[in-house]
Amino acid sequence: MCDIMKTLVSNLxxxxxxxxxxxxxxxxxxxxxTGEVNDSGLEKFVKGGIVRIDTQDPIEAARRISEVIRxxxxxxxxxxxxxxxxxxxxxxxxAHREGVDAIYTCFGESAVxxxxxxxxxxxxxxxxxxxxxxxxxxxxxxSRKVGISRAMxxxxxxxxxxxxxxKQSQMFDRYSITRAGKLVII
Numbered sequence: 001m002c003d004i005m006k007t008l009v010s011n012l013x014x015x016x017x018x019x020x021x022x023x024x025x026x027x028x029x030x031x032x033x034t035g036e037v038n039d040s041g042l043e044k045f046v047k048g049g050i051v052r053i054d055t056q057d058p059i060e061a062a063r064r065i066s067e068v069i070r071x072x073x074x075x076x077x078x079x080x081x082x083x084x085x086x087x088x089x090x091x092x093x094x095a096h097r098e099g100v101d102a103i104y105t106c107f108g109e110s111a112v113x114x115x116x117x118x119x120x121x122x123x124x125x126x127x128x129x130x131x132x133x134x135x136x137x138x139x140x141x142x143s144r145k146v147g148i149s150r151a152m153x154x155x156x157x158x159x160x161x162x163x164x165x166x167k168q169s170q171m172f173d174r175y176s177i178t179r180a181g182k183l184v185i186i
Contacts, residue, residue, distance in 0.1 A: 005076035007048065009069055009100075011091055012081050016106035020081040023111060024102065028075070030068055034086050058090055059182050065094045066186050077101040081111065093183065121163075121184060124148060125156050129165060129177055129185050136169065136176040 007028040010017060021029065029048035051068055053061050065087070072078045080095035081104040082088040088105075095103045096117050103114045121129075124146065131137065131145045139157065143150045157175055160166040165181035168174070177185075 006079065007072040007075060007077070008079045008081060009065075009072055009091070009095075010081040011085065011087050012083055012106060015109045016083070016111055017081065019109070019111040020079070020104045023104075023113075024079045026079065028072070030072060032065065032068065032087055032091060053087060059179060059186070061087060062090050062094055062183050063186050065091055066098060069094060069098045069100060073098070073100075079104065081105065090183075094186075097184070097186075119184065122156075124152070125160055126185065128153070128156055128160065129181050132166060132175060132177040133182065133185060136174040138173050138175070142175065 005027045006024060007030060008021060008024060008026040009030045009032060010020065011032045012020065031048070031050045032053060033050055034053050051064070053064055055061055055064075069078055069080070078098075078100045079102045080091060080100050082091040082095070083106050092103060092105065092114070097119070099116070103116065104111045105114055106112070127146045128142060131142060137145070139150050139153045142157070143153045146153070148156075157166060157168075160181070161168065163180075165178055165184060166175050167178050169176070
């Protein structure tokens with residue numbers, strides 16, 4: 001019988017990182033860091049590694065974090081623990097998006113488990129985001145590329161704009177994907 005490996009992907013340091021590691025009983029730690037790589041001490045005792053995110057582009061950072069989470073998932077359960085610093089928000093968002101086994105954050109010196117959030121994005125909305133990633137389009141062209149009526153395109157575009165995933169040009173004839181929308185389809 002093979003034991004399931006438990007990996008923690010985190011940008012935390014110090015007491016809170018130790019607290020999450022104890023609560024989850026991890027086998028591996030992947031430390032996500034920006035700037036100079038600095039081990040937290042825990043890396044010496046748990047197998048894993050340090051991944052340095054050296055981009056200022058949040059979309060590229062999200063892609064890299066998604067790759068790390070997916071890679072860790074191949075070996076078993078994945079837990080994510082993040083703080084409110086630089087990469088913390090993106091790390092937490094990608095953890096929700098990738099459906100990890102548990103997500104933690106720090107409150108003071110204690111680790112707190114965050115309940116999973118579910119984005120209400122249908123397959124059709126995802127297809128609209130994907131075609132808008134390629135180029136800005138009007139509703140007629142979106143309708144043709146996605147294969148739905150213009151009325152349904154407008155309905156989905158309205159919902160996507162309310163979520164901040166799509167924006168409309170000043171001339172009101174073209175729609176384009178926002179940076180937040182790009183994070184959804186990584």
